[in-house]
Amino acid sequence: MSETHGPAGTFIIAQTSATPEAPAPGTGTHSGVEIGVPPAEAHGAGFPPFDATTFPSQLIWLAIAFVALYWLMSRVALPRIATILEERHDRIADDLEEAGKLKAESEAAAKAYEQALAGARGKATSIASETRDKLTAEAEASRKSLEAELNAKLTDAESKIAATKTSAMTNVRGIAVDAAGAIVNQLTGAAPAPQAVEAAVDKAIGS
Amino acid sequence: MAVEIDPIHQFQIFNIVDLGAPGGVHLGFTNSAAFMFGIVAVIFFFLTFATRGRTLVPGRLQSLAELSYEFVASTVRTTAGNEGMKFFPLVFSLFMFVLVANFVGMIPYAFTVTSHLIVTAALALVVIGTVITYGFVRHGTHFLHLFVPSGVPAFLLPFMVVIEVISFLSRPISLSLRLFANMLAGHIAMKVFAGFIVMMTAGGVAGFLGAVLPLAMVVALTALEFLVAFLQAYVFAVLTCIYLNDALHPGH
Numbered sequence: 001m002s003e004t005h006g007p008a009g010t011f012i013i014a015q016t017s018a019t020p021e022a023p024a025p026g027t028g029t030h031s032g033v034e035i036g037v038p039p040a041e042a043h044g045a046g047f048p049p050f051d052a053t054t055f056p057s058q059l060i061w062l063a064i065a066f067v068a069l070y071w072l073m074s075r076v077a078l079p080r081i082a083t084i085l086e087e088r089h090d091r092i093a094d095d096l097e098e099a100g101k102l103k104a105e106s107e108a109a110a111k112a113y114e115q116a117l118a119g120a121r122g123k124a125t126s127i128a129s130e131t132r133d134k135l136t137a138e139a140e141a142s143r144k145s146l147e148a149e150l151n152a153k154l155t156d157a158e159s160k161i162a163a164t165k166t167s168a169m170t171n172v173r174g175i176a177v178d179a180a181g182a183i184v185n186q187l188t189g190a191a192p193a194p195q196a197v198e199a200a201v202d203k204a205i206g207s
Numbered sequence: 208m209a210v211e212i213d214p215i216h217q218f219q220i221f222n223i224v225d226l227g228a229p230g231g232v233h234l235g236f237t238n239s240a241a242f243m244f245g246i247v248a249v250i251f252f253f254l255t256f257a258t259r260g261r262t263l264v265p266g267r268l269q270s271l272a273e274l275s276y277e278f279v280a281s282t283v284r285t286t287a288g289n290e291g292m293k294f295f296p297l298v299f300s301l302f303m304f305v306l307v308a309n310f311v312g313m314i315p316y317a318f319t320v321t322s323h324l325i326v327t328a329a330l331a332l333v334v335i336g337t338v339i340t341y342g343f344v345r346h347g348t349h350f351l352h353l354f355v356p357s358g359v360p361a362f363l364l365p366f367m368v369v370i371e372v373i374s375f376l377s378r379p380i381s382l383s384l385r386l387f388a389n390m391l392a393g394h395i396a397m398k399v400f401a402g403f404i405v406m407m408t409a410g411g412v413a414g415f416l417g418a419v420l421p422l423a424m425v426v427a428l429t430a431l432e433f434l435v436a437f438l439q440a441y442v443f444a445v446l447t448c449i450y451l452n453d454a455l456h457p458g459h
Contacts, residue, residue: 042385046219049322054231054239056234057222057235058220058237061239065244070300072251072296074246074296074300076251076255080254081258081276084265084269085273
């Protein structure tokens with residue numbers, strides 16, 4: 001960024017201070033490095049940003065350029081970008097909505113499945129309990145009938161035993177009466193009255 | 208043999224086409240004007256070229272264009288609210304113009320449009336003009352409440368109004384001077400340090416070695432200037448939004 005132009009530059013570096021050449025006109029000299037303000041005729045009117053003669057041109061062209069920029073931005077470029085962003089925004093919103101809908105659907109399906117599962121489970125439980133009850137009842141019934149049968153057999157057996165016992169007792173009584181009669185006959189030599197013997201034997205057995 | 212480095216020369220304005228003096232005012236199509244139109248063309252063609260595909264998933268250039276849009280849009284929204292979006296094209300144009308002007312100025316031999324006070328002053332006046340015009344059109348005399356802060360004791364009120372008026376009037380000055388001074392000073396500093404390199408290299412081997420220091424300085428300054436170029440454009444846009452916010456909501 002170094003320019004070489006007329007002798008009115010601000011920094012002038014001479015090769016050596018001993019150079020016999022005369023210093024550039026219009027600037028002070030300090031041992032070769034010279035810092036000075038450029039004369040007005042070289043750069044218009046001094047410091048360029050404060051040179052008022054360039055202001056009208058700059059203002060006019062800035063106005064035209066900036067109005068053009070504003071028009072291009074507000075009419076062309078910005079609506080274009082806004083449309084792109086809006087489309088993307090809409091698209092994302094749509095996709096999110098779609099995803100939400102699908103999620104709701106899948107949730108409903110999951111719920112239905114859960115429900116069906118619960119129903120099936122309930123049904124299975126009821127079938128199982130029904131079966132169990134039925135089996136229990138059947139077992140109970142067969143147990144009862146068996147018990148009744150056994151009871152009947154028992155009663156039967158008991159009555160048979162009782163009958164046998166009675167008949168046996170009856171036989172025993174007869175034998176006892178006979179034996180007692182015979183014993184009394186042998187001891188006393190006189191046959192006792194059968195009624196008395198029977199009464200005595202009954203009294204002995206009964207006690 | 209003399210090497211000249213003139214740090215002011217880069218701000219020189221010259222006529223490319225002299226248009227004479229219609230109506231007594233000397234006009235010409237200057238290098239500054241050429242750069243202004245160049246900047247407008249760069250902004251417009253960049254934005255339209257970057258968005259030519261209008262793709263749903265943006266490429267690099269389109270991302271950059273969208274980024275600039277959303278960056279300015281979010282700045283406007285956060286400082287001036289959703290109402291402020293009616294000024295979005297203005298703020299966007301100002302931001303892009305200043306930004307691209309500053310960046311173009313970083314190209315060696317290029318002219319920096321924003322290093323001229325008249326340009327930054329004109330831009331600042333566009334902002335303040337918009338604020339005042341919109342403020343009065345929208346709110347009428349209620350716009351003057353801008354200068355009357357609420358909740359101030361009566362005896363302090365005259366002073367406060369004077370202070371508010373002064374602060375309002377100094378806005379275009381500070382807005383234009385900040386940008387102008389930053390660009391001017393940065394470019395002069397870079398040029399001066401670059402000039403040191405040239406001076407020192409003229410002094411033989413020792414000078415060549417010594418020139419490393421100003422070279423490092425120029426490298427650092429260049430990086431700083433890129434930061435300043437962006438930052439000043441951003442500051443200009445943010446302050447524009449803040450001033451426009453006053454026009455939208457004049458009550459304190």
